[in-house]
Amino acid sequence: MLIACCLLLCVDVFPTGSSLSDQVDQNPADMYKKPGEKAQVNCSHNIPSYNTILWYRQQLPGEGMKQIVFTIPDYEPGFNEEKFPVTKPDAVSGTLTVKDLVAEDKALYFCLSAPQ
Template sequence: MLKCSLVLSFAVLHTDLTDGSDVTQTPKLWKNEGENGTIDCSHTKGVDYPQMYWYRQLPGEGLKQIVLTTSYNKPDYQPDFSKEKFPVTKPDAASGTLTVKDLVAEDKGLYFCAVSKHSDTDSLNR
């Protein structure tokens, strides 16, 4: 059985400059094909940062957003990604998970967690 690696990193998106040290996630995950891989993400920015973004970068490709999650709305998936393949949890403002289900070799890549401050303009786009 082929081993898949989900190499993980993190980023922080908000209006203040930061070095990202207040966001942590699972550093590296090794799983077999067919298994599920779950990545944990948490931050210490406080309740003003309830939005959590998940991104993926496959080898030789650019960064793509998978989903935006909050603890108060349904996850907002990008067109190329589904809740069946990439289920998420967001129990509170400071934590969340992304699972990659039924791993295949093509899932190998970098997965990024990012957090954002809530903005009043978010409601204008809905």
């Protein structure tokens, strides 16, 4: 019997009343992983003067967003670099990895692109 942890990853710009969200690319939109595996989601955008990428998690429908990391290495309480490593190779892209998946990691993950 296969036991899997469902990890839905969703990456988007927070609503701003404009169409900037269509300038953000997510890869992949969702994924399913087994416990113990890792999940990796990439975020990129083409919004001029936006050079910051922030990561958020929403675990339950209707629950508020919880910020994972503001800037490397400034992680929010409850999150750490070993479990949620983030890379940002340039101003327009970044990657969030969630390591050693457990059932509690099932959530929606969002990236936010913003000016610095």
